Amino acid sequence: AQSVSQHNHHVILSEAASLELGCNYSYGGTVNLFWYVQYPGQHLQLLLKYFSGDPLVKGIKGFEAEFIKSKFSFNLRKPSVQWSDTAEYFCAVRGGSQGNLIFGKGTKLSVKP
């Protein structure tokens, strides 16, 4: 069965610091990988996704993620965070034949101004 592990439960950074959130997945087949963000009081929004091709994927708001097949990882990065990046970040892998997503437990990011 597919599963997703996010290593950090809560990350606290100062503005302008660099960010890397870990995500590892287990799935035996071709993967589709996603990062979603949930700002306080809002719904889940797609940050970026990987289906195939270039393993370095660029998303919205300066985020990027790198798919490393040998490590079963899809870590999220941003070179310089802003206070407005304070949110919860969810890694997800597509599982099942009907496209449902399996989510990790999420990482809460708090950025201090």
Add this chain to the structure above:
Amino acid sequence: EPEVTQTPSHQVTQMGQEVILRCVPISNHLYFYWYRQILGQKVEFLVSFYNNEISEKSEIFDDQFSVERPDGSNFTLKIRSTKLEDSAMYFCASRGGVTTGELFFGEGSRLTVL
């Protein structure tokens, strides 16, 4: 921009009562999903729906749960007899017909069971 809408945003109910959560997916989407997120925990898949029938469901989606698309626009989740542990945020999502398409989520319905 088209979006998934959910009602109510918050519902408080007594244990044992029936609850219906409503969702209006994006109009040309074909796949529909319900997820839930218990406070402090991860987003969990409940059920997927395609072509007017359940296509996949998780262990959480037991006989107390049902889904329906009664009129071609709404997509509902019914909990027949709520339990305390059903308290959670329930998210509806939809996806177009593309195999690799992303899921678009609604803002969620918070259910509090007392």
